[in-house]
Amino acid sequence: MNAHALPRPEPDTIAALRAKLTERLGARVSVSQSVLEQHSHGEGLPAVGMPDLVVFPETNEEVAFVLSLCNEHRVPVTPFGAGSSLEGQLAALAGGVSLDTSRFDRILDVSPESLDCRVQAGVTREALNAQIRDTGLFFPVDPGANASIGGMASTRASGTNAVRYGTMRENILGLTVVTPDGRIVRTGSRARKSSTGLDLTHLYVGSEGTLGVITEIQLKLYGLPESIVAAVCQFASLEGAVAAVVTALQSNLKLARIELLDEVQMRAAINYSKLDYAETPTLFLEFVGSPNGVREDVEMMQAISDENGGGAFQFAERPEDRNRLWKARHNSYQAVRALAPGKSNMGTDACVPISALPACLLETKADIVASALLAPIVGHVGDGNFHLGILYDPNDPDETERAEALAFRTSRRAIAMGGTCSGEHGIGLHKIVHMQTEHGEGVALMKAIKHALDPNGIMNPGKVYP
Numbered sequence: 001m002n003a004h005a006l007p008r009p010e011p012d013t014i015a016a017l018r019a020k021l022t023e024r025l026g027a028r029v030s031v032s033q034s035v036l037e038q039h040s041h042g043e044g045l046p047a048v049g050m051p052d053l054v055v056f057p058e059t060n061e062e063v064a065f066v067l068s069l070c071n072e073h074r075v076p077v078t079p080f081g082a083g084s085s086l087e088g089q090l091a092a093l094a095g096g097v098s099l100d101t102s103r104f105d106r107i108l109d110v111s112p113e114s115l116d117c118r119v120q121a122g123v124t125r126e127a128l129n130a131q132i133r134d135t136g137l138f139f140p141v142d143p144g145a146n147a148s149i150g151g152m153a154s155t156r157a158s159g160t161n162a163v164r165y166g167t168m169r170e171n172i173l174g175l176t177v178v179t180p181d182g183r184i185v186r187t188g189s190r191a192r193k194s195s196t197g198l199d200l201t202h203l204y205v206g207s208e209g210t211l212g213v214i215t216e217i218q219l220k221l222y223g224l225p226e227s228i229v230a231a232v233c234q235f236a237s238l239e240g241a242v243a244a245v246v247t248a249l250q251s252n253l254k255l256a257r258i259e260l261l262d263e264v265q266m267r268a269a270i271n272y273s274k275l276d277y278a279e280t281p282t283l284f285l286e287f288v289g290s291p292n293g294v295r296e297d298v299e300m301m302q303a304i305s306d307e308n309g310g311g312a313f314q315f316a317e318r319p320e321d322r323n324r325l326w327k328a329r330h331n332s333y334q335a336v337r338a339l340a341p342g343k344s345n346m347g348t349d350a351c352v353p354i355s356a357l358p359a360c361l362l363e364t365k366a367d368i369v370a371s372a373l374l375a376p377i378v379g380h381v382g383d384g385n386f387h388l389g390i391l392y393d394p395n396d397p398d399e400t401e402r403a404e405a406l407a408f409r410t411s412r413r414a415i416a417m418g419g420t421c422s423g424e425h426g427i428g429l430h431k432i433v434h435m436q437t438e439h440g441e442g443v444a445l446m447k448a449i450k451h452a453l454d455p456n457g458i459m460n461p462g463k464v465y466p
Contacts, residue, residue: 008095009075014052017073017097021055024065028056028103039078039098042085043145043333044347044425049091049462051078051098058103060176060184060215067213068182070097070458077180078460079209081151082124086347087428089155089208093462101150104215107131115221116173116190121150121214137221140165143424144330150214156206158424160329163249163382164256164288165222167424169205176216177204180454190218203449208426209460211453225256225288229298230316230325233305234282238262238365240309241281242358245381247304249354253297257286258382259329262365265336265376265389272335273328283310284329286322332378336389340374346390348407348430350414351423354384360417361386364410371406373399385423412437427464435466 009017021029030036031053040048057063070077076096083090092098104120107128111117112135119128126146129138141152143159151157153175158167165171174188188194188201204211235241241260248255260283261269267279285301287294302313316322328335337345352360361377368375368388379386388410392403411421411434421427421434435443447465451457 009052009073013073013075014095017069017075018053020069021053021066021097025055025057025062028058030054030056036098038083039080039100040091042083042088042090044086044088044345049078049093050095051092052095054080054098054100056100056103060178063099063178063213063215064182064184066097066099067178067180067458071181071456074456075458076461077213077458079150079154079213081122081148081154082146084145084147085151085155085428086425087422087430089426089428089460089463091429093429096458099213101148101213101215104150108216110135110137110221111190112137112221114190115223116218117221118216118218119149120216121148121153123149125149125152132221133224136224138224139171139219140222141168141171144332149217149219153205153214153217154207154209155424155426158380158383158385160257160259160326160380162380162385163258164254169202171220172201172205172217173220174218175201175204175214177212177214179212180456180459184215185212188218206426208428208464210450210464211459213459227287227289227291227294228256228317228322229287229294230257230322231285231287231298231301231313232277232282232316232325233285233301233310233313234278234280235305235311236280236309238281239358239362241283242361242381244283244301244305244308244310246354246357247308248301249382251300251304253300253304254289255285255297255301255382256288257284257326258380259284260361260377260379260381260386261329261332262377264339264374265332265378268335268339268376269328269332272338273324273331275328277314284325286326329378332376332387333389336376336391339376340391342393343391344394346392346403346407347387347425348390348410349385349387349423349425350410350419350421351383351385352414352417352419356417356419357381357384357386360413360419363413364388367406367409367413371402373402373406375406380423383423384419408433429463432464432466435464
């Protein structure tokens with residue numbers, strides 16, 4: 001399935017579709033140029049795919065109506081969440097309808113006793129945690145951006161807490177999905193395990209809007225830790241920082257977060273977030289648990305860091321200090337862009353087994369130097385995931401080509417080391433070229449599933465499948 005598999009709809013088709021949608025949804029069907037442009041792309045890639053219409057449904061039945069109508073008229077549909085995806089998932093390559101889920105913003109149910117909740121797809125992770133804080137619970141998956149839960153499910157998002165709490169894949173119990181032909185399907189249950197039938201829930205998790213529209217998500221919740229301590233440890237070399245990470249993980253040290261910033265990313269963070277640190281490779285750490293358990297973990301990590309050339313720990317225990325530290329980490333995308341005003345940031349990520357992390361990171365660092373590009377490294381290295389922010393001038397063909405080549409080699413290097421071309425960004429447009437290399441014959445099965453569930457190819461055409 002590619003962008004050419006579904007031609008852009010004829011103006012008469014769009015006009016007829018608009019009339020029928022407006023009859024049901026009224027002013028929640030938009031053709032405003034500013035709204036269309038807002039829904040033509042996410043972050044990260046400059047590629048733009050302009051939709052013909054943007055619709056703002058509010059119920060499962062309205063989504064079903066939109067999809068059924070679009071399927072009947074063979075009009076493409078591109079689901080849209082918070083707009084923070086990085087690999088071109090939101091570009092309406094064949095035009096059609098951008099289906100905005102931002103009005104699906106209700107938390108439907110919270111069960112402190114069962115440690116779960118059900119939310120609509122447009123609820124953001126920050127809004128969810130703000131509302132459930134008084135229950136003593138929280139939702140841990142934290143990709144940095146204030147993404148929508150539906151978007152996070154669609155891209156199988158991860159983030160800084162994944163080393164302890166897992167990714168979206170591990171934290172979703174069930175879904176409500178609207179199929180391309182307008183059926184409303186509920187998958188999974190509130191049970192923590194099941195041996196019945198195919199795992200339809202996780203078929204849709206990570207499908208990037210190519211199989212249907214996720215409208216509701218059943219999530220696991222966790223108790224807020226009794227004690228939380230954040231720390232920063234700086235290293236003389238990237239080798240030392242990575243070695244400390246690997247040793248900590250192999251020692252079964254239970255860290256909640258372990259983030260690596262190379263010296264270039266630290267320069268960006270220091271300048272953008274006004275931090276008082278040196279421009280050297282740095283680990284941002286977070287320890288959670290009982291006060292005694294946290295103290296023991298800190299002492300063990302300090303010993304591991306000392307053995308690998310780490311400096312003294314600088315601690316942040318007050319909530320405002322921890323928040324400032326992690327806000328600086330979450331602002332890494334903006335901080336990288338600020339390093340070279342006027343240039344674009346081609347953000348890319350890869351993920352490898354922990355044993356391969358040192359070699360992969362050091363080879364990637366050498367590759368960056370050889371490319372003569374500015375490309376800071378930052379990573380959720382506790383689970384082998386790291387990111388490059390490749391800065392380049394999109395108006396300079398040579399620099400653009402070198403940036404694309406560096407991103408390509410980073411992905412292929414990770415795959416060759418037993419890893420994946422993306423630990424959390426997803427495939428979208430930019431990484432389709434790696435699907436066959438990574439998945440082999442599995443791609444044919446993915447295409448067969450796509451065709452079975454979406455025979456008319458209306459769902460987010462031109463994405464994921466080579």
